[in-house]
Structures are given as structure tokens and as C-alpha cells.
Amino acid sequence: MTPGPEHLIIAPILIPFFAGALMLVYDERQRRAKLTISLVAVAATLLAAIELLVRSKGSALTGNNDIGFYLLGDWAAPYGIVLVADRLSAMMLVVTGLLALPALLYAAAGWHRQGQHFHSMFQFLLMGVNGAFLTGDLFNLFVFFEVLLAASYGLLLHGGGQLRVRGGLHYIAINLTGSLLFLIGVSLVYGATGTLNMAHLSNLVPVLPEAQRPLFHAGAAVMGLAFLIKAGIWPMSFWLPTAYMAGAAPVAAMFAIMTKVGVYIILRLSFLVFGAGAGASAGFGAPVVIAGGMATVAFGLLGVLASQGLGRMAAHLVLVSSGTVLAAGGFVLAGDNPQIMAAALFYLVSSTLAISALFLLIEPMSREEGGIAVLLALTADAYGLDEREEDRQPEVGLAIPGTLAVLGLSFGACVLALAGLPPLSGFIGKIGILQGLLAEGAATSALSWSFVALLILSGFATLVGLVRVGIQTFWASEGDSPRVLALEIAPVVALIGMLVILTIKADVTFGYMRDTSEAMLQPSIYAQGVLGAPRAAEGQAGQ
DSSP states (O other): OOSSOOGGGGHHHHHHHHHHHHHHHSOTTOHHHHHHHHHHHHHHHHHHHHHHHHHTTOOTTTTTOOOEEEEETTOOTTTSEEEEEOHHHHHHHHHHHHHHHHHHHHHTTTGGGSSSSHHHHHHHHHHHHHHHHHBOBHHHHHHHHHHHHHHHHHHHTTTOOHHHHHHHHHHHHHHHHHHHHHHHHHHHHHHHHSOOBHHHHHHHGGGOOTTTHHHHHHHHHHHHHHHHHHHTOTTTTTTHHHHHHHSOHHHHHHHTTHHHHHHHHHHHHHHHHSSTTSGGGTTTTHHHHHHHHHHHHHHHHHHHHHOOSHHHHHHHHHHHHHHHHHHHHHHHHTTOOTHHHHHHHHHHHHHHHHHHHHHHHHHHHTSSSSTHHHHHTOOTTTTTOTTOHHHHSOSSOOBOSSHHHHHHHHHHHHHHHHHTOTTSHHHHHHHHHHHHHTOTTSOOOHHHHHHHHHHHHHHHHHHHHHHHHHIIIIISOOSOOOOOBHHHHHHHHHHHHHHHHHHHTHHHHHHHHHHHHHHHTOHHHHHHHHHTOOOHHHHHHHO
């Protein structure tokens, strides 16, 4: 990125903030105006994220490890608030935008009419998620965490209904507990180090006095527990399937990125603070992350096989995705092949897009009685429709011809991507992880072989579970074809198209992931860039 403050970095936070606040002024009956504002804001946020990703690729002078910074209030780090955009955070911003736009278009088919302030809550959720990816200190990470959680509470309960209220109460209770743990952990870390700036922590941990290190490790462990809860790690994932399957389709599609916020923070702090150069703290927590990730994959695959409804099955696939990335990151942190991390990041993007598309397919596939609709039990009471036909039917749009064919092809693409079968991108990601685990000269332990077996079994379980649903929906159903509007299926097709592009451009995308992985393994570049970021006043004085 160009030298000096990068004002574009704050755009993914400010755009949804102002859009959400503006829509609170509008009357709830002005939904079309709100929808227009929301779509423009999401599109603008996505464009800003793409530009940040392009700039994060570096230059001839900086190589592939360039970062951008924004000093709020022009206070120098580590004393002021700093936003940081590097390859990893820019990638997560783009993925968030790529999920938000289809989800919002799908909501325009009628879901946003089920309750009040849907679009404002949607924008505030984006603000919190983007802020969590961009922040460079733990205190503001907590602030953005609370913003996204507060918005997610409202979105999960949007539309009411017994199922949503029950799932929402569990979701709120567990996340409030996680927030408390987060505060306790942050307090302990600050007490041991005197700073909450991530870059400053990266420099302090190697030289931390031994008397302070146990307190720091305790704080990091408590704080890590809060992030692991958000990532859905087993055994603290009991809340996730019920909560995710209870949400409205566009909400569940956006929630696919929510667990990745927890995964991102764990990866960010692990490699930045507990990397190879962290002295006595190097590799701290890696065994727990590996074991927890593998247990989560095992729990998720068993849940996929045991589930009778597509919604619960998709929620367990979220756990499989998070567990796979966490375990892969743990192996790299423990000193294994860095290629594993690049493949895991590729798999993260692929699985998140596919799961989001699967959540959007649930309601159209179960619209008519018979087949999978009976198993899903999508009752009006559970989803808060209250017999109001105008709230259920889409506002605009035309019914598409060949509904079952389009739904079947879209569902089949999701199956291939999530099961890790060729030719789609899920296969490339999983093969990359397997190659890293079994690479020549790598320390292939019994734990590595166990993870290899889990990856293969999770793909097989996904294939069996989803194919069973497909047979019951498209072959066993004797009812008429459901009426699905173009406005509902277009977002799904768009997400599938992203998976196809990710597959076709796998060499370019994988190269980006490889450079991102290498940058993660060099925390000094991040730390020096942030701590050396000049203030705007200094830049003006130099001119």
C-alpha cells in the first residue's frame, strides 16, 4: 500500500454504520427505500474491500507482505486506536461482502418484511464483522464483537416464532458468557503486559519477564476460550445447530461467516503472539486448538449423519468447516508444513460460500409438502409467519421455469463443494491440506494421520447425508414443483458461480493464500508496520 494513512481502510466500517443509522429514520413501511439504501451500502462496502485486497498484494518494494493502517484520532500506536488491513483481513472482508450481497437480495423476496429494522440490523452486523477483521487492538476487538453480537441477536429473532425464540435465548446466553470471558481474559493480558495492541503484544511476549508469563498465559487461555465458543468448537458448540437452523434463510446465510470471525481471531493472535519467535510462549495453545478442531470435525460429521433436516445438517457442516480450519492452523502453529495453512484458507473461503448457498436453498426445497418438507418441519409457528400470506410471499419477481432442475443443480454443486469432491473448489482445498499433512519430510505423526482420516470421513459423511436429502427431495417427492422466484434462486446461483470462479482461478487464488500464509508466519512484518506507522501530522511536517 502507498505510504501514509489509508483512509479507505475505515470505509468498510463507516459505510454500514451510516447506512444502518440512516435507515432508522425511515418509517418501517418504506421497505423499498431501505432495501435500496442497504443494497447500495453493501455494494460500496464490497468494492472498498476488493480495493483493499488489491492493495494488500504489495509492490516491488514491499514484496507480498504489505499492510495498510489507519490511526483514529491521529494517535500513534500502541497508544491510539489503529485499524490494520493486510492480506488476511482484506480476504475476510471480501468474503463477508460476497456473502452479504446475495443474502440481502434473497431477503428482498419477502424475508425482510417479517419484522422491524431488518436492514439496519443487517448493516450493523456488517459493521461489527468488518471492524473485528480490521482492528489492531484487543479492546476495540471487544467493542466490534459486541456490535456484531447485538445485531445478530435481533436478526436471529427477526420474525418471531417459538423455534427462533428458544434458539435465540440459548444463543444470547452463550454469547453473553463468551463476552464475560473475553473481558476477564483481556484484563489479565493487560495486567501482565500493560498493552492491548496486537502488534505491541507481538514484540513484548518474547521478552516478557518469567514472573508475568503465567498470568499472561492464563489471560490468553480465558480469552481464547471466548473465541473458541464463537468459532463453535466442541464441546461448546451445543448452541450452534439450533440457533443457525432457527434463523431466517438470509440470516443463516450471513451467520456462515460468524463462526469464521472466531476462527480468524484465533489464527491472527496465535501466529502474531505465539508464533515461532515468541520465546517461551511459542506454540502456546496449539495442542488444544488441534484437539478441539479435530473433535469439532468428528462431532460435526456425526451430526450430519444423524440429522433428519437440511437446516440442522447445514449447521453441523458449519462446525466441520470451522473445525477443519482450526485444526489445520494448530498443526502449522505446532511447526508443521506451512502449505497446510494456505490450503486451509482456501478451504475456508470455499466452504463458507457453499454453506451460505445451502442455507438459502433450504426454504425453496421444502416449500411444497412431501419429501424433505416433512422432515424439516418448517411450520408457520416455528418461523413466525403467523398465517400472514403477504409476509411469506415475495414482493417482486417472476417464477423461474424448470424449478426442480435449477434447485437440483444448485444443491448438487453444494454437495460437491462441501464433500470435497472434484471438480469444485472444496476438493482443491482438502487435497491441499492432505498434501501438507503427508508431505515428504514432514513430521507425519499419529495425530496427523488421525486428522487425515477425519478429513476423509467428514467428506464421506457429508456426501451420504446430503445425497439422502437430495433423494428425498427430488426423487421421492410426489408433489408439484415448488414455485420459486428468480429473486430467490439468483443469489444461490451467484454463490455457486463464485465457487466455479474459485475453482477455475484456483492457481491465482491459491497463490494469494500461499502468500497470506507466509505473511502470517512472519509476525514481525505486521508488528513493525503498525508500530512504525507515521501520524498524519508527521507526514505533513515532512512535506
